[in-house]
Amino acid sequence: MGELGLLGATISGYGCAGVSNVAGALITRAVERVDSGYRSSMSVQSSLAMGAIHDFGSAEQKDRYLPEMAKGKLIGAFGLTEPNHGSDPGSMEAVAREHPHKEGYFLLRGSKTWITNSPIADVLVVWAKLQETGKIRGFLVDRKQCPAGTLETPAIKNKTGLRASITGMIHLEDCPVPKENMFPEVEGLKGPFTCLNSARYGIALGVMGALEDCIDRARAYALERKQFRGNPLAKYQLVQKKLADAATDAAYGTLAAIQVGRLKDQGKATPDMISMIKRQNCDRALHNARVLQEIFGGNAVSDEYMIGRHVANLYVTQTYEGQSDIHSRSRLGQKERERERDVVVLLITRPDIRSYLGTGNYRHPGLRLSHLVGVGNAAPAADPFAVIERDTRCGMKHWHMGRPVVRPPDPGDACMYTNLLYAQILDLLCRIKTRQTCIFSAGIDRAPGPLLLIIDHRHDP
Numbered sequence: 044m045g046e047l048g049l050l051g052a053t054i055s056g057y058g059c060a061g062v063s064n065v066a067g068a069l070i071t072r073a074v075e076r077v078d079s080g081y082r083s084s085m086s087v088q089s090s091l092a093m094g095a096i097h098d099f100g101s102a103e104q105k106d107r108y109l110p111e112m113a114k115g116k117l118i119g120a121f122g123l124t125e126p127n128h129g130s131d132p133g134s135m136e137a138v139a140r141e142h143p144h145k146e147g148y149f150l151l152r153g154s155k156t157w158i159t160n161s162p163i164a165d166v167l168v169v170w171a172k173l174q175e176t177g178k179i180r181g182f183l184v185d186r187k188q189c190p191a192g193t194l195e196t197p198a199i200k201n202k203t204g205l206r207a208s209i210t211g212m213i214h215l216e217d218c219p220v221p222k223e224n225m226f227p228e229v230e231g232l233k234g235p236f237t238c239l240n241s242a243r244y245g246i247a248l249g250v251m252g253a254l255e256d257c258i259d260r261a262r263a264y265a266l267e268r269k270q271f272r273g274n275p276l277a278k279y280q281l282v283q284k285k286l287a288d289a290a291t292d293a294a295y296g297t298l299a300a301i302q303v304g305r306l307k308d309q310g311k312a313t314p315d316m317i318s319m320i321k322r323q324n325c326d327r328a329l330h331n332a333r334v335l336q337e338i339f340g341g342n343a344v345s346d347e348y349m350i351g352r353h354v355a356n357l358y359v360t361q362t363y364e365g366q367s368d369i370h371s372r373s374r375l376g377q378k379e380r381e382r383e384r385d386v387v388v389l390l391i392t393r394p395d396i397r398s399y400l401g402t403g404n405y406r407h408p409g410l411r412l413s414h415l416v417g418v419g420n421a422a423p424a425a426d427p428f429a430v431i432e433r434d435t436r437c438g439m440k441h442w443h444m445g446r447p448v449v450r451p452p453d454p455g456d457a458c459m460y461t462n463l464l465y466a467q468i469l470d471l472l473c474r475i476k477t478r479q480t481c482i483f484s485a486g487i488d489r490a491p492g493p494l495l496l497i498i499d500h501r502h503d504p
């Protein structure tokens with residue numbers, strides 16, 4: 044894979060191919076057509092281990108690991124899941140504390156399980172809580188730097204799925220890790236979730252490859268195998284329906300994933316979209332593979348016909364990187380929050396700018412714009428009114444009527460302007476019974492309740 048340029052293919056530089064997200068996912072589809080286990084090893088190396096180093100590593104960490112990982116000379120692993128915390132990684136117990144005697148070192152302690160590549164990995168990306176802050180941080184555990192007895196990575200034997208990829212545990216017993224091996228900036232679940240987001244995208248198209256292989260094999264078998272008056276199984280409509288359902292899901296799933304990949308290439312894909320296609324494609328691939336398996340009758344039980352192997356593998360793809368139900372839970376939770384999250388955008392513009400407002404400028408995934416109010420000469424354009432008029436709970440329609448809410452008598456008088464503005468905001472809040480006011484520059488999607496978003500464009504050129 045390294046020789047072919049398949050590892051870390053979407054990364055630019057460091058000897059990587061630098062292809063688009065769509066091209067990267069087409070690679071996963073081609074590899075997964077052979078076996079989901081090969082694709083898993085490749086994805087962990089590419090999206091999870093190299094992706095983490097590329098996105099969050101220091102320049103020195105990138106230079107040290109990425110070129111050799113791209114060649115496949117160094118193998119990476121990604122340790123998030125723990126024996127007691129799988130779907131809920133935020134509760135992880137692995138911890139990093141200052142080394143009591145050795146300056147510039149942490150001691151890592153904890154266990155990770157079901158870690159792809161761990162028994163053969165040279166460098167393990169381990170997520171653990173920094174004792175000092177309680178925040179999750181990423182550490183590069185370099186096997187050759189670990190003293191004997193501090194790092195064990197036993198293989199998990201006799202797996203029923205993904206048998207072509209090696210999976211194991213990570214045991215850290217006060218393993219000394221130099222401070223320069225910690226990712227310098229990233230904190231919390233943002234680190235692991237960013238990497239998972241990329242890997243999940245690859246899985247969404249990858250599993251379509253496995254499903255296509257199931258369809259091809261089932262079709263070939265149904266044409267060949269004859270039952271009842273010498274008819275091939277493929278002549279029976281019940282069998283045809285199984286193939287038609289599977290082919291339809293494969294086509295829809297492939298197109299959806301390619302579209303999300305195109306958006307990802309344009310920087311427009313959201314985690315929701317990726318969650319949705321990962322969940323849907325894994326569910327449909329597993330469901331259809333199980334149904335197609337029936338076409339093989341008793342032969343499905345033999346490894347020779349390959350279909351059982353795909354079914355066992357696809358169970359894992361539906362489970363790892365967020366089990367299917369967990370993805371549905373996050374989407375439904377998101378919807379729940381969205382329902383509550385009315386947003387008032389209060390836009391402050393320069394007095395010489397007219398018709399500045401447009402809902403398109405203030406869209407944010409997970410937010411529903413309920414009111415748009417102009418200050419200065421910022422008169423809401425026609426478009427926002429459609430939004431406002433739909434939402435008449437607060438009588439806002441009659442309040443501003445599309446004209447400037449505040450026109451400061453002297454725009455040069457900052458103090459007057461500010462006081463008027465606050466008075467206006469308070470009035471606004473009373474009227475719409477906003478339960479919570481926040482002024483955000485980031486992290487909007489995590490806050491509960493309605494928001495007041497104040498955007499000050501006065502100094503924009």
Ligand SMILES: Cc1cc2nc3c(=O)[nH]c(=O)nc-3n(C[C@H](O)[C@H](O)[C@H](O)COP(=O)(O)OP(=O)(O)OC[C@H]3O[C@@H](n4cnc5c(N)ncnc54)[C@H](O)[C@@H]3O)c2cc1C
Pocket residue numbers: 087121122123124128129130131156157158159160204205210359362363364365366367368369372
């Ligand atoms: C072959 C293989 C390779 C893997 N590779 C890696 C790897 O490289 N790195 C890594 O970090 N991890 C890896 N994993 C771990 C994988 O990500 C976890 O197995 C997965 O996240 C699920 O966690 P869990 O097994 O602890 O299940 P649990 O979290 O115990 O969940 C069990 C079941 O309960 C359901 N459930 C849990 N909470 C809720 C809830 N609140 N509401 C409704 N249902 C709920 C789940 O949906 C699931 O069906 C791998 C797993 C396998 C099998």
